[in-house]
Amino acid sequence: MGAITLRHVEKWFGDLQIIKGIDLDIDDGEFVVFVGPSGCGKSTLLRMIGGLEDISRGALLIDGDDKTADPPSKRGLTMVFQSYALYPHMTVGENMGFSLKTAGAPRAEIEAKVGEAARILKLEDYLDRRPKALSGGQRQRVAIGRSIVRDPTAFLFDEPLSNLDAALRVEMRYEIAKLHQNLKRTMIYVTHDQVEAMTLADRIVVLEYGTIAQVGTPRELYERPANLFVAQFIGSPKMNIVDCVTADGAFTLPGGRGGSYSGARPATKMGVRPEHIEIGAPGTGMIDGTVDVAEYLGADTYLIVDAGPAGRITVRTDGDTPVRECETVGLGAPGNRLSFFDSDGKAI
Structure with a gap:
């Protein structure tokens, strides 16, 4: 024993x-x-x-x-x-x-x-x-x-x-x-x-x-x-954390877009794992950004995206992605893949 x-x-x-x-x-x-x-x-x-x-x-x-x-x-x-x-x-x-x-x-x-x-x-x-x-x-x-x-x-x-x-x-x-x-x-x-x-x-x-x-x-x-x-701390690359505002069943990110929100209390931070981010055309998804760096790792490519006031966002995508540096993209994610945190840093 x-x-x-x-x-x-x-x-x-x-x-x-x-x-x-x-x-x-x-x-x-x-x-x-x-x-x-x-x-x-x-x-x-x-x-x-x-x-x-x-x-x-x-x-x-x-x-x-x-x-x-x-x-x-x-x-x-x-x-x-x-x-x-x-x-x-x-x-x-x-x-x-x-x-x-x-x-x-x-x-x-x-x-x-x-x-x-x-x-x-x-x-x-x-x-x-x-x-x-x-x-x-x-x-x-x-x-x-x-x-x-x-x-x-x-x-x-x-x-x-x-x-x-x-x-x-x-x-x-x-x-x-x-x-x-x-x-x-x-x-x-x-x-x-x-x-x-x-x-x-x-x-x-x-x-x-x-x-x-x-x-x-x-x-x-x-x-x-x-x-x-x-x-x-858990996850490599680590979870992306972005400031947000929640009200009337929606969250808003810096830049004016966001998505629906059903949390029990107000959130001040939104988190999303790099592999859960979906890349689309500018103007789609939650936020736009410009690809600063594309790190090719074989099976995966990590895109470091400059999202302006939202900061840098890391995207984990397929190694054969056609997205290149200096390209502007829209970033989104399924609602069930998002995490929200209150002003004390506790998960909602």
């Missing part, structure tokens, strides 16, 4: 509050990703769960047992860091089995658990090599294997892929996803990379300055952001 519960958890460094009353329930076997900008408190929160940082106020429960005051060794958790931290003079097998050896486990048990971890991570052919003979991705797999042999209640990952190049990150994302499928253990993963968050998570926890901005599945956060912060 690996259910983890946080009850009004706070972290203070002197007079500075970093974590501001977090309440969160993580189910057994769930893959939860903490995501947010630098300095939002995601790594601090992970270290508090692991016992590497004290909890100033509140409580941590693991499978219903209060572990707030327990040291890391008593929590049944294991942590994989950004740094591999492998012993250079030891082989892969020795690195993976070192924690069991120091705990006095029998040699046969160590060999069995190291062999099983190596099989899961496809490291059988590398057990006699030393870390300097491995690639970055292989070293990270060894670091993960070192955690697997301990048979933990839950895995904690602190930005484990940030030292890898783009191709290796894609490969390791696949490896970690398959690891979760095979082991069916609770995993908490910290990253600032929203692609990792969207592709790996059962649920994403978006942190904003020590508080939870929103918790939900990747689809919920992408399609129904709770506020402006989540709307612009």
